[in-house]
Amino acid sequence: MNTFLLSLAMAFSASNVQALSQHYHQQAQLKPGVQQGSVFENKLTNELATVTGNILVLAHSQSQLHAIAHEHNLHVVSTTSGLSLAVMQAADKDSDLETIVEALAADPRVKQAKLELNETRFYTR
Incomplete structure (x- = not known):
């Protein structure tokens, strides 16, 4: 569904994209936390971005990953x-990804x- 909405948003003017993204923010508040498929607005470009569910982790040592x-x-x-x-990726698809990223950032191996x-x-062009 989010891919469809993102594609739909691309066809709208910048003001419509902003209104649509505010709608997404309101919808996201119904389900707490950041999860795969959550949609955010880039405040610099007013474009929408979708959370893929992937977390990129750079560790001090490859053996620790x-x-x-x-x-x-x-x-x-x-x-x-x-x-x-x-x-x-989180083993539990309903996990709050923001909380996981914060915990990883606090891990001294990361x-x-x-x-x-x-x-x-x-x-x-």
Whole structure:
């Protein structure tokens, strides 16, 4: 549904996109927390971005990635060979992803944790 609404929003003028995004913010308040499929407005561009459900985790050591995932109830989707970077997802799809990212950021083994957003930008010539 969010993909459809995001596609629909692309066809609207900037003012309509803002009104539509305010509607999304109101709808999101019905279900607490940030979850896969949540929609946010980029305040700089007024474009909408959808939470993919992926969490990008940069650890101090590649060998720590699986332990970090296990302790935060995540599963590793992919890792980058030679780097201590992984894409993770919550084992429970109803988890509050913002809370998970905050917990990861507080973990001393983690350099950085970031929630992945899918923001499509179109340019015309």
